Amino acid sequence: MNFQLSDLATLTPHMVLVGTALLVLMVEAFGHGNRRPEATWISLLGIVIAAATTGMVCHENSVGFSGMLAADGYTAFFYVIIYVVGALTMLISADYLKSERREHGEYHALVLLAMVGMMLMAGATHLMLFFLALETMSIAIYALEGVESCFKYFLLGAFASGFMLYGIALVYASVGTTQIHAIMEQLATVKGIGESPLLLAGVALIAVGFLFKVAAFPFHSWTPDVYQGAPTSVTAFMATGVKAAVFAAFFRIFTIAFPATAPIMTSAFWVIAVATMTMGNFAAIAQTDLKRMLAYSSIAHAGYLMVGIITATPEAGVGMLFYLLTYAFMNIGAFACIIMVSKQGEGRTNLDDLSGLGFKYPLLGAALTIFMFSMAGLPPTAGFIGKFLLFKAAINEGYIWLAVLGVLNSAASVYFYLRVIVYLYFKPRPEDAPTGLRAGSAITIATAIAVGVILVLGVLPGAVVRLAEAAVTVF
Amino acid sequence: MSYILSTLIFIPLLGAVALLFMNKKSTGLIKGWAFAGAMVNLAMSLPLWWQFESANPGMQFVEKMAWVPSLGINYHLGIDGISILLVLLTTFLSVICIMASFTVDKRIKEYMFFFLFLETGMIGALTSLDLFLFYIFWEVMLIPMYFLIGVWGGKDRIYAAVKFFIFTMVGSLLMLVAILVLYFMNINAGNEATFSIIELYNLNLAPNAQFWLFAAFCLAFAIKVPMFPVHTWLADAHTQAPTAGSVILAGVLLKMGTYGFLRFAMPLFPNAVEQFTPFMMTLAVIGIIYGALVAMVQKDIKRLVAYSSVSHLGYVMLGIFALNAQGVVGGLYQSLNHGISTGALFLLVGVIYERRHTRMISDFGGIAKVMPCYAAIFMIIMMSSIGLPGLNGFVGEFLIMLGAFMASKVAAAFAASGVILAAAYMLWMYRRVFFGELDKEENKELKDLNGLEWAYLLPMVFFAFWMGVYPASFLNKMEPTIEQWLVQVEQKRVACAELGEQSKSLAMILNEDAD
Numbered sequence: 001m002n003f004q005l006s007d008l009a010t011l012t013p014h015m016v017l018v019g020t021a022l023l024v025l026m027v028e029a030f031g032h033g034n035r036r037p038e039a040t041w042i043s044l045l046g047i048v049i050a051a052a053t054t055g056m057v058c059h060e061n062s063v064g065f066s067g068m069l070a071a072d073g074y075t076a077f078f079y080v081i082i083y084v085v086g087a088l089t090m091l092i093s094a095d096y097l098k099s100e101r102r103e104h105g106e107y108h109a110l111v112l113l114a115m116v117g118m119m120l121m122a123g124a125t126h127l128m129l130f131f132l133a134l135e136t137m138s139i140a141i142y143a144l145e146g147v148e149s150c151f152k153y154f155l156l157g158a159f160a161s162g163f164m165l166y167g168i169a170l171v172y173a174s175v176g177t178t179q180i181h182a183i184m185e186q187l188a189t190v191k192g193i194g195e196s197p198l199l200l201a202g203v204a205l206i207a208v209g210f211l212f213k214v215a216a217f218p219f220h221s222w223t224p225d226v227y228q229g230a231p232t233s234v235t236a237f238m239a240t241g242v243k244a245a246v247f248a249a250f251f252r253i254f255t256i257a258f259p260a261t262a263p264i265m266t267s268a269f270w271v272i273a274v275a276t277m278t279m280g281n282f283a284a285i286a287q288t289d290l291k292r293m294l295a296y297s298s299i300a301h302a303g304y305l306m307v308g309i310i311t312a313t314p315e316a317g318v319g320m321l322f323y324l325l326t327y328a329f330m331n332i333g334a335f336a337c338i339i340m341v342s343k344q345g346e347g348r349t350n351l352d353d354l355s356g357l358g359f360k361y362p363l364l365g366a367a368l369t370i371f372m373f374s375m376a377g378l379p380p381t382a383g384f385i386g387k388f389l390l391f392k393a394a395i396n397e398g399y400i401w402l403a404v405l406g407v408l409n410s411a412a413s414v415y416f417y418l419r420v421i422v423y424l425y426f427k428p429r430p431e432d433a434p435t436g437l438r439a440g441s442a443i444t445i446a447t448a449i450a451v452g453v454i455l456v457l458g459v460l461p462g463a464v465v466r467l468a469e470a471a472v473t474v475f
Numbered sequence: 476m477s478y479i480l481s482t483l484i485f486i487p488l489l490g491a492v493a494l495l496f497m498n499k500k501s502t503g504l505i506k507g508w509a510f511a512g513a514m515v516n517l518a519m520s521l522p523l524w525w526q527f528e529s530a531n532p533g534m535q536f537v538e539k540m541a542w543v544p545s546l547g548i549n550y551h552l553g554i555d556g557i558s559i560l561l562v563l564l565t566t567f568l569s570v571i572c573i574m575a576s577f578t579v580d581k582r583i584k585e586y587m588f589f590f591l592f593l594e595t596g597m598i599g600a601l602t603s604l605d606l607f608l609f610y611i612f613w614e615v616m617l618i619p620m621y622f623l624i625g626v627w628g629g630k631d632r633i634y635a636a637v638k639f640f641i642f643t644m645v646g647s648l649l650m651l652v653a654i655l656v657l658y659f660m661n662i663n664a665g666n667e668a669t670f671s672i673i674e675l676y677n678l679n680l681a682p683n684a685q686f687w688l689f690a691a692f693c694l695a696f697a698i699k700v701p702m703f704p705v706h707t708w709l710a711d712a713h714t715q716a717p718t719a720g721s722v723i724l725a726g727v728l729l730k731m732g733t734y735g736f737l738r739f740a741m742p743l744f745p746n747a748v749e750q751f752t753p754f755m756m757t758l759a760v761i762g763i764i765y766g767a768l769v770a771m772v773q774k775d776i777k778r779l780v781a782y783s784s785v786s787h788l789g790y791v792m793l794g795i796f797a798l799n800a801q802g803v804v805g806g807l808y809q810s811l812n813h814g815i816s817t818g819a820l821f822l823l824v825g826v827i828y829e830r831r832h833t834r835m836i837s838d839f840g841g842i843a844k845v846m847p848c849y850a851a852i853f854m855i856i857m858m859s860s861i862g863l864p865g866l867n868g869f870v871g872e873f874l875i876m877l878g879a880f881m882a883s884k885v886a887a888a889f890a891a892s893g894v895i896l897a898a899a900y901m902l903w904m905y906r907r908v909f910f911g912e913l914d915k916e917e918n919k920e921l922k923d924l925n926g927l928e929w930a931y932l933l934p935m936v937f938f939a940f941w942m943g944v945y946p947a948s949f950l951n952k953m954e955p956t957i958e959q960w961l962v963q964v965e966q967k968r969v970a971c972a973e974l975g976e977q978s979k980s981l982a983m984i985l986n987e988d989a990d
Contacts, residue, residue: 359582359585373618378614378617378618379610379611379614379615380611380615384611384614388651391651391652391655392546392655392658395652395655395656395659395985396659396985397985398981398982398983398984398985399982400652400656400981400982400985401982403652403655404649404652407648407649407651407652408645408648408649410644410648411641411644411645411648414640414641414644415637415641418621418637418640418641419637421621421625422625422633422636422637425622425625425626426625426626426632426633426636461543462542462543462544462545465543465545465546466545469545
């Protein structure tokens with residue numbers, strides 16, 4: 001292993017974010033009073049600077065640190081998704097934290113550090129770096145959550161990390177390396193190693209770790225409780241950021257390192273994908289709490305994204321990239337609406353609370369409606385284009401049944417997404433309903449951006465599709 | 476390149492967006508604006524009627540622009556003899572519907588917004604020549620209709636709205652999968668990536684490959700038509716929808732189904748059509764008789780009209796699947812007729828509902844005495860729906876029966892019984908509502924038609940006569956296209972049949988060539 005200065009350059013965005021996190025902590029430690037509204041703006045500035053440096057350090061097919069950290073187009077695309085997630089999270093957190101009286105700098109620092117973990121995960125081309133990144137992200141997220149959900153997530157997450165590490169060890173035992181390109185070469189050159197039980201066990205255990213983190217069936221059971229228990233802004237951050245980062249690594253590692261095991265793993269993933277979407281959608285139908293409903297819906301979305309993992313072609317990569325980007329906007333947007341509607345200190349956000357709200361607050365109603373249509377995959381929203389690209393890739397590889405089951409699931413999901421709209425517009429507002437929204441300027445801006453992006457990408461997806469196509473040339 | 480079709484699509488959308496910025500209290504301005512928007516669109520669509528070259532069977536007023544070039548998606552519009560009259564019907568009925576909605580007193584701004592938005596979706600779907608673009612408009616139509624039923628509908632509106640939405644979604648999503656399979660089959664055949672329907676017409680697929688693709692398209696369109704047994708959403712949607720919603724649903728949205736068969740499902744997969752024809756004709760005949768029988772026992776006038784739609788659309792499907800010039804032209808003509816006569820029937824039901832807030836047949840009786848003009852108009856429209864010679868319904872039904880008789884005598888014989896049933900349920904309802912004793916106190920004070928009602932009913936009556944007395948002015952426009960359509964379908968069927976059965980499944984073909 002030899003380090004060059006140029007390797008360090010690939011870490012510029014990460015260092016900017018870590019620096020910002022430290023700065024926020026300093027402000028927290030030495031500032032006056034115990035409220036830190038400026039932490040939001042400092043963090044946002046840090047994200048913007050990190051984003052500006054990304055273009056300089058990410059080149060085509062460049063890999064730093066002896067093949068551990070990629071700085072290619074694929075990585076850059078995920079960096080952008082993570083910046084989007086981070087920035088929107090900061091914006092929707094500002095007013096939320098203020099009204100919940102939790103305006104502490106540590107919150108922002110933890111979000112920034114979790115982002116660094118996510119970015120390293122998206123760029124990792126080495127199983128060890130990937131694992132470290134996963135833990136960096138996870139620990140920051142554990143700390144962001146409330147006590148009860150934190151403990152649940154932590155216990156199960158630690159268990160999953162154990163599986164993952166054990167899997168990495170078994171893979172190392174059978175091929176003698178943990179660099180993903182080297183693993184691919186080993187599997188391609190050494191005959192029969194692809195079928196060795198040791199390697200397969202290792203790959204399966206790694207897959208279990210991934211499936212846990214993306215909340216795929218049957219490793220999803222933590223999701224509803226954790227999503228409901230965590231502060232809403234953290235839920236939004238987790239649901240989008242963690243999902244993007246884990247799918248980034250999932251796709252890269254399984255497409256590059258383990259195509260040799262695909263014949264066996266694909267059939268398992270096929271069943272898991274269908275089970276995940278079906279379970280997620282049908283459980284979501286039964287929910288009356290908005291956050292729980294969105295938790296199950298995020299399980300279903302993980303199922304759709306698994307279609308990309310199964311298909312494992314660059315075309316599927318395009319679909320996943322587009323999907324995850326738009327998912328960030330629509331999901332954070334939906335959670336932003338929940339924050340605006342919910343009351344201070346109240347964990348529960350019942351569907352009933354939405355009754356008649358659409359006509360009382362037309363802009364909020366329109367925004368939430370657009371998010372729901374986008375999640376259901378209806379044109380002309382970006383959610384439709386994402387699903388279209390994913391299923392298109394699957395059909396191109398001959399996974400017609402998978403696509404059929406996927407779209408039928410989509411149709412079932414329409415029921416509970418529409419139910420939100422039923423409450424918003426079709427039910428009368430109760431006489432004694434409390435009025436007022438928790439809508440400050442920051443959260444309003446975040447929601448408006450999300451609505452704008454979803455509509456623009458829904459009508460003019462061409463430019464982003466081209467970027468995604470350029471990003472997946474590494475595969 | 477003429478931009479007339481784009482103009483027709485986007486004027487209502489612009490009008491709808493402008494409505495959002497108006498004060499919701501100035502209802503006069505909102506109604507006037509929406510009416511003006513629809514009127515301008517109607518005026519803009521009239522040049523289509525004059526400039527359309529009737530003898531030219533191909534696409535006219537074509538517009539084409541790259542949209543997502545890497546995937547072969549284009550913004551591609553055009554109309555031919557199949558779609559031109561449906562587009563005109565849409566712009567015409569939109570004006571009528573907006574007039575009929577002037578009496579809506581709840582959230583008029585949002586109502587008009589959704590109505591104009593709906594017009595954009597409908598015209599877009601009727602003019603798209605790119606499958607992707609078509610799919611977008613096809614789905615976009617659902618959203619405003621969902622709101623129109625859900626917010627402004629009757630007592631069970633939520634159930635009806637959700638049912639309407641999900642039924643349509645299931646069908647259209649499966650069609651999306653079929654569209655993608657077709658797209659890749661086309662690429663695998665060595666052609667450029669394209670969603671253009673004109674180019675996909677040239678793709679010859681083995682008959683057994685066509686089977687499932689047709690089945691998926693067929694399901695989507697059959698739900699929309701709706702054909703028996705996927706018609707159950709219709710009665711709820713119609714009964715619960717506000718008057719104008721029912722009019723546009725019957726008048727245009729259902730026609731999207733029959734249009735889809737003519738434009739997409741049948742010319743793309745002619746061999747599958749051949750296999751499906753006995754099945755589809757059977758379903759059409761069942762729909763005709765079943766719809767009529769169920770209509771007969773309805774207590775609610777609006778529900779009766781809704782079930783009569785199932786029966787009428789059965790005729791349309793029977794004509795189309797007869798696959799001869801008379802049948803297909805008759806089917807298309809009957810689609811237009813149904814838009815006029817059933818649309819007008821829903822308007823008439825709306826008139827009486829606004830006065831009495833009930834649609835139960837048993838709540839009326841003898842009202843011809845207090846509302847003579849209303850009774851007269853109702854009589855004319857009802858006769859056009861039954862198919863009395865001299866009115867529009869007769870021409871369509873006659874052509875369909877002629878075509879069906881040539882294709883299958885048994886089907887024609889059963890379908891003919893539907894005509895008798897139609898007379899039975901309509902006349903029986905008419906007798907119970909309009910004749911007999913004027914025995915209910917509430918009915919004695921009913922007022923006859925007012926100016927607004929005359930204004931939107933008279934154009935409908937006018938068309939019922941025009942289309943009945945001189946159908947040639949309409950048939951001229953559609954016949955050349957339909958004749959060429961039949962030739963194309965037949966040629967393609969022969970060419971595909973020569974390919975023989977292929978032994979591999981669709982999935983295997985796609986998978987193989989991808990590697």
